[in-house]
Structures are given as structure tokens and as C-alpha cells.
Amino acid sequence: MNLELNIMIRPHWENDTISFIDYELNSPNITISSGEPMICRFDDAFGGLCPFPVMEYLKIEDEKGVLRYEENEIPSFNSGIKCFGYFPERAVEGTLRWCYRALPRVLPEGYRSSPYYDFRAEPGGLNGSGFFSFLLPATEKEMNVSLSWDMSCMPAGSRAIFSFGEGNIKKTMNVIDLGISLFTVGMIRAVENDSLGIYYLSEPEFQVGPIAEKLFPIFQYEKEYFNDPNASFKIFLRRDPFVISNGGSACRYAFISGYSAFGGFDPDKWFNTLLHEMTHTWPYMDDNNVGEGTWFTEGATEYYCTWLPYIGGFLDDDFTVKCLNEKIGKRYYQNPFREMPNMEIPKIQWKERHAQECPYGRGFLYLANTEAQLRRTGKGSIDDMIKQFGWDRPMHPEDWREFLRERLGQDAVVQFDEMTEGKLLEPDPDIFENRFRVVKDEIELNGQKVLSYHFETKNKKENHSNDK
Numbered sequence: 001m002n003l004e005l006n007i008m009i010r011p012h013w014e015n016d017t018i019s020f021i022d023y024e025l026n027s028p029n030i031t032i033s034s035g036e037p038m039i040c041r042f043d044d045a046f047g048g049l050c051p052f053p054v055m056e057y058l059k060i061e062d063e064k065g066v067l068r069y070e071e072n073e074i075p076s077f078n079s080g081i082k083c084f085g086y087f088p089e090r091a092v093e094g095t096l097r098w099c100y101r102a103l104p105r106v107l108p109e110g111y112r113s114s115p116y117y118d119f120r121a122e123p124g125g126l127n128g129s130g131f132f133s134f135l136l137p138a139t140e141k142e143m144n145v146s147l148s149w150d151m152s153c154m155p156a157g158s159r160a161i162f163s164f165g166e167g168n169i170k171k172t173m174n175v176i177d178l179g180i181s182l183f184t185v186g187m188i189r190a191v192e193n194d195s196l197g198i199y200y201l202s203e204p205e206f207q208v209g210p211i212a213e214k215l216f217p218i219f220q221y222e223k224e225y226f227n228d229p230n231a232s233f234k235i236f237l238r239r240d241p242f243v244i245s246n247g248g249s250a251c252r253y254a255f256i257s258g259y260s261a262f263g264g265f266d267p268d269k270w271f272n273t274l275l276h277e278m279t280h281t282w283p284y285m286d287d288n289n290v291g292e293g294t295w296f297t298e299g300a301t302e303y304y305c306t307w308l309p310y311i312g313g314f315l316d317d318d319f320t321v322k323c324l325n326e327k328i329g330k331r332y333y334q335n336p337f338r339e340m341p342n343m344e345i346p347k348i349q350w351k352e353r354h355a356q357e358c359p360y361g362r363g364f365l366y367l368a369n370t371e372a373q374l375r376r377t378g379k380g381s382i383d384d385m386i387k388q389f390g391w392d393r394p395m396h397p398e399d400w401r402e403f404l405r406e407r408l409g410q411d412a413v414v415q416f417d418e419m420t421e422g423k424l425l426e427p428d429p430d431i432f433e434n435r436f437r438v439v440k441d442e443i444e445l446n447g448q449k450v451l452s453y454h455f456e457t458k459n460k461k462e463n464h465s466n467d468k
């Protein structure tokens, strides 16, 4: 029998925003062996950038009354997120209940960063994630989750939307599904159709509608491409109280994107961010050992969010070439960390933005090269592999090696391992079905003259007679 987890969430409205949220959770059939934590808290994630919210009134009790506890760090499923267990001083009997109040995060002075999984209020409401709002059972087993919202302290017309559904939800999930989720609650504004919605709290200076209208048909095309007709996607917007914003954080079937309260918003850049984030719905490689799967999950997302809108006829050559020069040119070839091994990058990526971007460009180029190799030799497509896996069934690096070995032979496995070690990639001569020109450059990087490439549209050929 699955563990039962009941969650009641009661947001409290004050001064046009949410001043705190009360949480009440219980599990009638949880069993805790001696020496095991009752519940756990995920905290201090991504190099300390994402904390669990400040709590008040935490109380844990069972049928015999209040349970005193000791708090200790325990192993986390993810190397980037710390986990703290609450160990009871005596045996737990009957239904375990825990309740607390979570306060919106007060940002540290000078803060200007994503990720956006933290618990933040703004005019109109609050948004955050499962991991950084719920104290959760310390188990990876499936749970029958019953989540309900008590909106009695909220104004009429308020909505409460999790990435996995709006309002009260009953769903079988494990702690990770519940944790890697996003939500927004408050006086939500929305532009939505049956499968894609953009939800925001404050009215931004830019128009959300026209961007949503451009995304609707592309999302439709992508979900058909990945054979996922029932997919839906939610985009949450967050207003950042600092100048440099426009980042994004993804979870299954949703993501949250930031924009600055001080303006300076770039709609084209945001449109690209949205394309990237909604395409995250499909390609996925396990990355619990951070760095092992980043090149794939991010690289394949970059690949498909650039290539599919292009071959689907939604975006033209000029737009696509601009994307390639940004995503492969700037993020990879012009990246000072372009030869850093994949597993070294996580050690510095939350401090060095360029290092964090490297696996995106590297993975994109590597996958586009692999696609070109497969097509040239009539061995299918990377699609064959990517469509077999997903967030429900993550690919592992060994699955990818197996695919390469089977389709392209051992040389391809060696090339893959070299890529992970940071060896510089050159574009395959047939990259992107030869639809664009690939131009070799020499640039200065880390004080040295080095090889680089950029892309051009083919119709501009006559203007570039000097190209090598």
C-alpha cells in the first residue's frame, strides 16, 4: 500500500500580497524505524542560492502528542541540494502530523540570481517550488498525495496553480515529483489555452499576449513531434526586485521565468527562453550526479527548441541563425570555459555564468553533429533515442553509449567520452542538413588566438566572398 500524504496549504493575504503560508501535513500510515528521520527538509541548494523558507511554529506530533526531534544532515538524492532529516526522540505512533508557517524569502543584499525555486512574494501573490516549501516524508516510495488549498484568507478570484494541476489535487507521486514542482498563488493573471498557459502576478511593462500567441502553435507542433498529445505546459512569471533578471528554472511540464521590476526587458530574448523551457518537457538524462546529464538535458533542449520551430516553419532562417550564433557561437566557441570537462563545471557553475552555459552549447553542437553523422550513414536519428526516454524514464550516460555503439560504432563512443572531457568540437560538414553556412573564424580567448565558428544564412553568400 502506498504511503498516504495529505497536504493542506493556507496562504494569508495582506497588503496586496501573501505575507505567509501555513502548511499542515499528515500521513496516517507512515512507519518510522528507530534511527530513521520522520520527515526532511531540502535546503541550501545550488551553492547556497536557494534556501528553504524561514519557518515559524514548526510542530511535529503523533497520537501520543508532540514529538521532540533532532535535526541532522542526511544524504540527498541530488548533489546540488542539501537534505536535513528530523529524527524523533521516541518511536512514532499512529498518524504523523506536522505543521509550520513559511515566510516569503527576504533577498540578501545585492542578490541578482536565479534559480527560481525559492519562496518569493511580489505584489499579487507568491510563487515557489515543492522542495523549497514542503517538509516532506523522508522516503522515495510512491505516495498517494492529496493536496488541498484553503483560500479562506485570500481575496475572491484568487487562484492556486501547481505545475501538476490547479486547485485541489489527488495524485500518486514520489517525494521527488512533488518536490520538483512549481506553483503560483494569488490574484493570478493569465493568458492560456487548453495546453499552454502563462501565469503572472504583477502586470509587467511588456505584453504577454503576443508572445503567448507565438508559442501556442509551436508547443502544439512539439507535443505532436514527441508523441505526447496530452502534454500541457505552464509558464509562471516572477517579478525580480533587481536589475539583471530574465533567467528561468524548469520542472516537469512547467517553468518559472524572471523579469526585472526595473524594466530593460528584451521580448526576443524572453521568447527564446520560453522556447527553451517549454521544450524541456521532453529530452531528459539523469543528472542527480550533477554534470553527468547536463550536457544532454540542456543540449538536447537547445537543439530541439532551435531546430523544431525552424523545420516546422514557425521561425525563419534569419531568426534561427541568430539563435545558433548565440547558443553555439557565444555559449560554446566564445566561452572561456569551452574546454573544461563536464564534471568540473558544476564545481564553479553557480558563480561563473559562462561555465554554467558551456554544457548547453557543447551539448547542442555535439548532438547536432551526432544527428548529422547518423543521417549521413543512414542510421536513423537522435530522435530514436530521445523519444524512448523522458522525465518518467530518465536516460543514463550508459544508455547513450550503447546507442552510439550500436548505430555508429566504438569510434562514436570515444568521441562522446572526449566531448565529456572537454575536447573542442568542430561542426560536422553536414550539420543542420547543410541548411546554413558554417564559417571558420579565429578569435581571442583566454589571451590566445583560437579556432571558432559562426553560422550564416545561405542567402547571404554574395556578401561574404572572403570567407574561408
Ligand SMILES: [Zn+2]
Pocket: 250, 276, 277, 280, 297, 298, 301
Ligand atoms: Zn534548460
